[in-house]
Amino acid sequence: xxxxxxxxxxxxxxxxxxxxxxxxxxxxxxxxxxxxxxxxxxxxxxxxxxxxxxxxxxxxxxxxxxxxxxxxxxxxxxxxxxxxxxxxxxxxxxxxxxxxxxxxxxxxxxxxxxxxxxxxxxxxxxxxxxxxxxxxxxxxxxxxxxxxxxxxxxxxxxxxxxxxxxxxxxxxxxxxxxxxxxxxxxxxxxxxxxxxxxxxxxxxxxxxxxxxxxxxxxxxxxxxxxxxxxxxxxxxxxxxxxxxxxxxxxxxxxxxxxxxxxxxxxxxxxxxxxxxxxxxxxxxxxxxxxxxxxxxxxxxxxxxxxxxxxxxxxxxxxxxxxxxxxxxxxxxxxxxxxxxxxxxxxxxxxxxxxxxxxxxxxxxxxxxxxxxxxxxxxxxxxxxxxxxxxxxxxxxxxxxxxxxxxxxxxxxxxxxxxxxxxxxxxxxxxxxxxxxxxxxxxxxxxxxxxxxxxxxxxxxxxxxxxxxxxxxxxxxxxxxxxxxxxxxxxx
Ligand code: GLN
Numbered sequence: 001x002x003x004x005x006x007x008x009x010x011x012x013x014x015x016x017x018x019x020x021x022x023x024x025x026x027x028x029x030x031x032x033x034x035x036x037x038x039x040x041x042x043x044x045x046x047x048x049x050x051x052x053x054x055x056x057x058x059x060x061x062x063x064x065x066x067x068x069x070x071x072x073x074x075x076x077x078x079x080x081x082x083x084x085x086x087x088x089x090x091x092x093x094x095x096x097x098x099x100x101x102x103x104x105x106x107x108x109x110x111x112x113x114x115x116x117x118x119x120x121x122x123x124x125x126x127x128x129x130x131x132x133x134x135x136x137x138x139x140x141x142x143x144x145x146x147x148x149x150x151x152x153x154x155x156x157x158x159x160x161x162x163x164x165x166x167x168x169x170x171x172x173x174x175x176x177x178x179x180x181x182x183x184x185x186x187x188x189x190x191x192x193x194x195x196x197x198x199x200x201x202x203x204x205x206x207x208x209x210x211x212x213x214x215x216x217x218x219x220x221x222x223x224x225x226x227x228x229x230x231x232x233x234x235x236x237x238x239x240x241x242x243x244x245x246x247x248x249x250x251x252x253x254x255x256x257x258x259x260x261x262x263x264x265x266x267x268x269x270x271x272x273x274x275x276x277x278x279x280x281x282x283x284x285x286x287x288x289x290x291x292x293x294x295x296x297x298x299x300x301x302x303x304x305x306x307x308x309x310x311x312x313x314x315x316x317x318x319x320x321x322x323x324x325x326x327x328x329x330x331x332x333x334x335x336x337x338x339x340x341x342x343x344x345x346x347x348x349x350x351x352x353x354x355x356x357x358x359x360x361x362x363x364x365x366x367x368x369x370x371x372x373x374x375x376x377x378x379x380x381x382x383x384x385x386x387x388x389x390x391x392x393x394x395x396x397x398x399x400x401x402x403x404x405x406x407x408x409x410x411x412x413x414x415x416x417x418x419x420x421x422x423x424x425x426x427x428x429x430x431x432x433x434x435x436x437x438x439x440x441x442x443x444x445x446x447x448x449x450x451x452x453x454x455x456x457x458x459x460x461x462x463x464x465x466x467x468x469x470x471x472x473x474x475x476x477x478x479x480x481x482x483x484x485x486x487x488x489x490x491x
Pocket of ligand 1: 125126127128150151170171172173174175176203312424
């Protein structure tokens with residue numbers, strides 16, 4: 001029952017076969033049993049979860065069900081929640097309690113969802129493996145010696161291990177899609193501006209976007225539909241975004257007439273042969289479903305990682321200047337003066353990767369280097385956006401691998417930031433262009449999941465969902481679950 005989708009659970013609730021309280025109890029029991037091994041949750045208050053579930057059952061009895069009535073949802077520790085801590089898995093925010101709910105949290109509460117807790121992540125969402133978390137690595141349920149991906153690793157692991165049926169993540173350069181791929185679940189990064197960023201702790205404001213991490217495509221549609229929509233309090237939330245008929249988009253069962261672009265820059269030497277075989281087979285399957293595969297080129301792809309690692313750290317260095325020991329989180333002891341307080345609080349509170357980004361970003365923005373780095377990166381960003389615009393004159397959607405490799409071992413890449421940065425070669429361009437992207441499971445490589453990424457033009461999440469739903473209906477991969485694990489045992 002734990003491995004059921006949101007859609008199945010909603011039906012069971014509707015038919016009276018279970019209650020929100022029963023569901024909450026079931027997932028709380030799984031969290032208690034398996035979180036010590038997986039470290040997917042960094043905060044879970046069982047009493048508070050049960051209280052929400054009771055309130056949901058009472059609401060249903062009196063008024064009927066809202067869109068997500070009684071459905072348990074976990075959220076990444078980056079979302080401000082007025083109940084419980086919000087720490088972004090950083091020592092600098094240890095013990096921080098947000099004064100208000102993020103817009104998406106308000107949306108979930110208004111829809112009747114039961115929030116089951118905060119999930120582990122890379123510190124300030126900077127990472128691809130969840131290893132920079134101040135709360136320690138999260139583990140991949142398919143193989144507990146491996147990373148779950150990052151930065152939304154806790155959300156991905158929690159869904160894959162059925163500690164929750166669904167979760168929210170955020171994606172700045174791949175942080176929803178890459179861990180979804182590595183944990184064998186579905187992850188949807190919406191178009192930039194589709195979902196409000198209010199109350200989401202900022203990493204790189206022109207790239208950050210929240211989205212769904214789920215067991216099925218339809219669940220991703222349900223959750224995205226719930227959290228998206230205009231928010232006047234976020235200036236980058238789109239006021240006139242074309243709407244999507246979220247659930248109807250998932251009814252598609254074939255790909256008749258669909259033109260799928262296969263960019264040659266995303267099928268490169270050096271990617272894992274097993275991942276490549278899985279994605280090749282997936283495209284064959286799409287052909288069998290009626291799609292036409294069109295070879296395309298996105299010629300500036302090779303510059304995406306470099307441009308991202310100028311733009312994202314630049315924005316981060318500005319966003320993270322607010323953590324100075326004055327208003328938020330950690331303050332050093334016995335500061336000698338104001339400057340000492342700033343420098344020591346920041347030195348003690350931030351981890352190594354966060355400091356690396358702040359230094360890189362401050363350098364790229366500094367006078368004398370701005371034109372050579374930041375400005376140049378922004379120009380590259382425009383070229384990358386144009387690549388996609390041109391491609392979408394030829395094709396309806398683009399299909400690529402999500403990650404060039406399956407999950408790697410904990411510790412394998414921590415000494416080499418550049419190798420770690422390459423984890424996101426296939427996801428970063430999508431953020432730079434502001435496009436929607438979806439990852440879904442498409443095969444197994446030596447017992448570890450591989451992911452297929454779909455990319456669509458801005459505001460065309462409906463196309464992603466339609467293609468992914470048709471593929472899902474024809475293949476078994478989304479139904480695979482890791483063997484249950486107990487401490488010390490392999491999945
Ligand atoms: N792995 C990328 C980074 O470290 C992307 C992170 C993200 O999307 N939040 O910046």
